[in-house]
Amino acid sequence: MSYEYPDARGHFGQYGGRYVAETLMPALLELEQAYVEVRNDPEFQKEVDYYLNHYVGRPSPLYFAERLTAELGGAKVYLKREDLNHTGAHKVNNTVGQILLARRMGKKKVIAETGAGQHGVATATVAALFGMECEIFMGTEDIRRQSLNVFRMKLLGAKVTGVTSGTATLKDAMNDALRHWVAHVRDTFYVIGTVAGPHPYPMMVRDFQAVIGIEAKEQILAAEGCLPDVAVACIGGGSNAIGLFYPFIGDSQVGLLGVEAAGLGIETGKHAASLGAGSPGVLHGNKTSLLQDADGQIQHAHSISAGLDYPGVGPEHAHLHDIKRACYVAVTDDEALAAFRKLTEIEGIIPALETAHAIAQVIKMAPSMSPDQIILVCLSGRGDKDINTVAQAMKVEL
Amino acid sequence: MSRLQHTFAELNKRGEAALIPFITAGDPSPQRTLDLIRTLAAAGADVIELGVPFSDPMADGPTIQAASERALAAGTTLKTVLDIVAQARRELQIPLVLMGYYNPVFRYGVECFARDAMAAGVDGLLLVDLPPEEMAEIKPMTDAVGLPLITLLAPTTPLERAKRLAAAAEGYIYYVSMTGVTGTQAVSPAAIRDAVVQLKTLAQVPVAVGFGITTAADVQAVAEFADAVVVGSALVRIIGEHGSDEGLLDKVAAFTGSLKQGCKK
Numbered sequence: 088m089s090y091e092y093p094d095a096r097g098h099f100g101q102y103g104g105r106y107v108a109e110t111l112m113p114a115l116l117e118l119e120q121a122y123v124e125v126r127n128d129p130e131f132q133k134e135v136d137y138y139l140n141h142y143v144g145r146p147s148p149l150y151f152a153e154r155l156t157a158e159l160g161g162a163k164v165y166l167k168r169e170d171l172n173h174t175g176a177h178k179v180n181n182t183v184g185q186i187l188l189a190r191r192m193g194k195k196k197v198i199a200e201t202g203a204g205q206h207g208v209a210t211a212t213v214a215a216l217f218g219m220e221c222e223i224f225m226g227t228e229d230i231r232r233q234s235l236n237v238f239r240m241k242l243l244g245a246k247v248t249g250v251t252s253g254t255a256t257l258k259d260a261m262n263d264a265l266r267h268w269v270a271h272v273r274d275t276f277y278v279i280g281t282v283a284g285p286h287p288y289p290m291m292v293r294d295f296q297a298v299i300g301i302e303a304k305e306q307i308l309a310a311e312g313c314l315p316d317v318a319v320a321c322i323g324g325g326s327n328a329i330g331l332f333y334p335f336i337g338d339s340q341v342g343l344l345g346v347e348a349a350g351l352g353i354e355t356g357k358h359a360a361s362l363g364a365g366s367p368g369v370l371h372g373n374k375t376s377l378l379q380d381a382d383g384q385i386q387h388a389h390s391i392s393a394g395l396d397y398p399g400v401g402p403e404h405a406h407l408h409d410i411k412r413a414c415y416v417a418v419t420d421d422e423a424l425a426a427f428r429k430l431t432e433i434e435g436i437i438p439a440l441e442t443a444h445a446i447a448q449v450i451k452m453a454p455s456m457s458p459d460q461i462i463l464v465c466l467s468g469r470g471d472k473d474i475n476t477v478a479q480a481m482k483v484e485l
Numbered sequence: 486m487s488r489l490q491h492t493f494a495e496l497n498k499r500g501e502a503a504l505i506p507f508i509t510a511g512d513p514s515p516q517r518t519l520d521l522i523r524t525l526a527a528a529g530a531d532v533i534e535l536g537v538p539f540s541d542p543m544a545d546g547p548t549i550q551a552a553s554e555r556a557l558a559a560g561t562t563l564k565t566v567l568d569i570v571a572q573a574r575r576e577l578q579i580p581l582v583l584m585g586y587y588n589p590v591f592r593y594g595v596e597c598f599a600r601d602a603m604a605a606g607v608d609g610l611l612l613v614d615l616p617p618e619e620m621a622e623i624k625p626m627t628d629a630v631g632l633p634l635i636t637l638l639a640p641t642t643p644l645e646r647a648k649r650l651a652a653a654a655e656g657y658i659y660y661v662s663m664t665g666v667t668g669t670q671a672v673s674p675a676a677i678r679d680a681v682v683q684l685k686t687l688a689q690v691p692v693a694v695g696f697g698i699t700t701a702a703d704v705q706a707v708a709e710f711a712d713a714v715v716v717g718s719a720l721v722r723i724i725g726e727h728g729s730d731e732g733l734l735d736k737v738a739a740f741t742g743s744l745k746q747g748c749k750k
Contacts, residue, residue, distance in 0.1 A: 096618065106587055106614045108544045110639040110664055113646065252550060258541065265543045270665035272641060369588045369614065370541060382562040383592030384540040 090336050092406065097286020100409055102402035105285040107372045111265075114272045119287040121192050126294065131187065138183045139298065142216070143173045145180075147299075149306035149463075154433045155449075162316065162456035164449055166436070166466040167303045169327065176439065176468030177299060177327040178209035182278055184295035186213040189276035196220040196271070199278040200264040202229055202257030202323065203394035203441065204236025205468055206280030211245035221245040224264040226255035229393045236472050254387045257323075257397045261371050281324025282401030285372030289401050296330025303463055304334050315463035316456070317342035321444040322415065323359065323395035325404045327467035332413060342414065345404060346448045348390035349417035359388035360417040361400040362408050370398070376405040391420035391476065392440035394468075422447040424480055427470060439468035440476065488580045489608050489633065489656055492531055493691045493712065502708035502748040504529055505693055506741060507584065507717030509536035509552035510569055511561025513728035518569050520734055521724070526579045528738040529745030534611070534715065537566050537585030544613045546669040548718040551725060563589045563598070567605040574606030582609035582635060582656070595623045603630040609656040611635035617650055640664055640680065651687035657713060658688050662696045668718025672697035674706035681711050704747030716744055 092099045097119075105115055125131035139145040148171065152164040169177035182199075189197055197214050198221070201207030207223040214221035223240050227249045230237050240247050248267075253259040261284075268277045282289045282296075300318070307315055318335055320328035322345040335341040350358035358364065361376050368377040370385055378386040378398035388398040407413035418426075423440055426447035431437045438446060445464050453462060470477070478485050486494070496503050506525050510518050518535075525533055538556035542549060570581050583602065590598050590612065602610065610632055615623065620634065627634055633656030638647055641664055651658060660681055662672045677694065684692050694707050695715030704714045723740060727733040 105616060105618050107616060108613050108639070108661075109616055109637040110544075110641050110661060112616045112618065113639075113641045113643055252547075253540070262541055262543045266546070266666045269544065270669070272664055367591075369586075369591055371543070372614070374591075377588075379588070379592065381592070382564075383589035384557060385588075 092403065093286060093290050097290065099403045099406035101367065102374050102405040103286055103289055104374050105372060106369045106374065107285050108269060110269050111272060115285055115287070121188060122287050122291050125188055125191060131191070134187055135184050138187070139180065143179050143183060144171065145298065146302045147171050149303055149310065151310065152434055155430065158433055159450060159453040161453040161458065162460040162462045163458070164453060164462050164464065165307060165315070166464055167299060167331065169299060169465060169467050170436070170438065170442070170469035174209050174212050175471065176205040176209065177296060177330060177465070178206045178280060179212065180298055180330065181280065181292050181295040181326065182206070182209040182213045185276070185278045186217055186219065189219070190217060192276065194274060194276035196275045197278050198222045198224065198264055198267055198275055199280060200224045200257065200260040201280065202260065202396060203392065203439070204229065204233040204240065204472060205394060207245070207247070208236050208239050208243070210278045210280070211240040211243035214245060215243045222267070223247050224250055224260040224267065226250045226257060226260045228255040229257065229260070232393050232476060233472055256393065258385065258388070265371065281326040282329045282403060283324045283371055283373060283375065283399060289373065289403055292326055293329045293333055293403060296326050297333045299327065299330035299465060300332060300334035303331065307461065307463055311461060314338055314341050315461040317344055318463045319344045319346065319445050319448055320465040321346045321395065321441045321467060322400060322404060323348070323397045323441060324399070325401040327465050329401060329403055331465040336412060343407065343412065344448065345413055345415040346444045347415055347417040348392060348395035348444055349419040350389040352419055353417060357389035358417065359390040359395050359397060361398055362404060362415040363417050373402045375399050375402040376408070391423065391480065392444065394439070394441040395444065416448060418444050418447040424477065426450055427477060436466070437470040438466060439470045440473045442467045487608065488578060489532065492580050493657070496531060500750050502711060502750065503531035503691070503693070503713035504704070504745045504748050505532045505534055505713050505715040506530050506720050507534040507536060507715055508724060509538055509549060509556050509721060510566040511538055511556030511559050512552040512721070512724055513555055514559045515561060515565050515569055517728070519572055521737060522573045522577065524734045524738050525741055526577050528741035530579065530741055532580040532582060532713070534582045534584045535566060535570070537563055537583055537589055539586040539589060542586060544666055546666040546718065548668045548721050548725065552721045555728070563593050567601055570607055571605040580608040581606065582611060583607055584611040585613065587612045587615045595626045599626045599630045599632050603632055607632065609633045609635050611637065611659060613637065635659055637661060638684065640677070647684065648687050651684060654688055654690050657691040657693050658684065659715065660684060660692055660694045662694050662698065665696070667696055670697050671699065672703055672707065674703070678710050685712070701743045701747045704744045708748045708750060714748065
């Protein structure tokens with residue numbers, strides 16, 4: 088199939104675009120131009136590859152989860168080990184690319200929003216690497232849930248600014264990061280952590296994360312001699328998922344399955360399933376599928392995982408959902424916690440709670456598939472940061 | 486001639502700049518907003534901008550964020566705002582412009598909204614997060630009913646872009662006086678004077694200046710070169726502090742009156 092998105096105006100079908108105040112428009116146009124220049128510049132790509140290889144530790148392994156496969160008794164399960172990246176998640180693939188672009192554009196300061204803290208840590212890390220000033224916006228609710236990552240960011244020299252407005256989570260952190268950017272747009276580069284925000288961010292972040300799928304495709308072909316039957320990834324904003332999916336979009340035999348957070352259950356209203364239970368709307372600079380009420384007010388998302396606790400989703404996912412090239416399901420907090428424990432116990436891999444949502448879906452679907460089928464799952468991050476949350480859910484005092 | 490055009494033409498004859506107070510509709514309650522509109526009109530406002538509350542006002546500072554939250558807590562919806570306008574329109578001729586974010590309008594349905602807004606007596610629409618790049622998706626519907634879309638220009642807007650946007654502007658141009666969110670920094674009239682004067686030569690419509698204008702002295706300084714002056718956060722702060730007091734309307738009237746003095750050149 089031919090798939091060329093976004094279009095010249097940053098739209099993925101009816102989604103995407105640049106819904107921002109005029110103050111930011113010139114900065115976005117400048118960013119787009121700068122990005123288009125480096126996108127096809129071999130020198131820039133060489134620079135990105137250098138840091139991905141020698142600093143991040145890429146390529147990340149593709150690991151055949153033999154015991155999980157045997158336990159589930161169905162399809163073979165392969166894990167794309169983004170948890171083994173420097174800083175422990177896929178987020179750094181994108182921050183390396185964006186900080187190198189920021190340097191090219193002559194910016195001296197970077198800002199970022201963060202939910203679970205993984206993107207904040209990944210941004211603070213590359214800011215330290217290149218000696219740039221860094222400020223991270225984080226909801227105070229997430230600061231409480233992710234104190235370890237907050238301290239990591241501070242050690243890395245970043246200023247962590249608590250956001251108390253709204254629900255004090257990722258959505259509000261992004262509001263305040265955008266507000267800060269409006270006021271400091273002339274010298275500040277905004278490193279958005281997911282495939283959301285105004286154009287060109289959804290395209291740019293996708294391109295930087297596509298390394299996940301590009302490597303995984305080569306690796307699975309080398310290991311199995313064929314493509315997977317389905318590629319699975321968890322979705323908050325959807326950056327690890329689009330990174331995995333994008334190189335497979337043209338391979339129509341490969342199913343693409345995104346896993347949203349069902350929180351306490353879709354029927355309770357306390358969830359973060361923006362695609363499964365959302366409707367089209369405009370937030371944070373793009374049109375996408377949102378959790379909102381009948382009057383267009385954005386609703387609170389809920390997930391045990393801070394990284395999925397977001398009422399929107401990247402516009403490209405909304406488009407892939409519309410054109411039915413990808414499917415989206417949701418798993419609950421409890422299912423994710425059970426998957427977290429299962430992977431830890433039988434593979435010795437402690438996944439992030441975000442990632443545990445993808446694992447939970449694999450646990451559901453693998454048994455009914457045949458042993459010659461292959462599931463490729465993005466193990467997007469490691470779970471050290473979630474130990475306190477998990478202990479609390481298990482009612483264990485640390 | 487529209488109410489907006491008529492108002493600006495009259496002021497022009499008198500050599501006055503327009504005073505445009507901004508209040509968030511529904512803060513502290515829809516009924517109180519109607520009282521405030523009457524008060525503002527009687528105290529010297531020439532046009533009123535009514536903020537449509539939104540859960541995620543990303544171009545606004547803490548003062549207007551809080552006002553949005555109060556309005557939403559009071560049950561204000563876009564429909565409520567249109568009802569307020571319709572009620573005010575029964576007794577007042579002052580132009581009323583809605584200012585807000587795109588999502589509530591998108592969700593309402595642009596075509597229905599444009600029709601209902603005109604029927605209610607809305608004189609203009611300013612959607613902060615709908616830049617010219619995305620405006621095409623609503624322009625046919627607003628054009629069809631003759632609802633002007635107010636254009637924002639910022640200090641970061643390059644000259645070539647400003648020329649293009651100014652030439653296509655409707656109603657009036659809202660020049661954002663600083664790179665920042667509402668109500669967080671003070672305006673520097675000297676710093677924006679040249680930009681506004683240049684903008685006036687490029688535009689067929691009046692140029693209003695807003696963001697960071699809080700005192701009568703600010704109004705006076707900006708009114709020297711701008712066609713209109715918008716005061717938002719300073720007024721919203723008074724409403725936030727005295728929303729339920731008996732004396733709110735007197736305080737708002739006195740403040741508005743002092744601002745209007747600054748508009749007389």
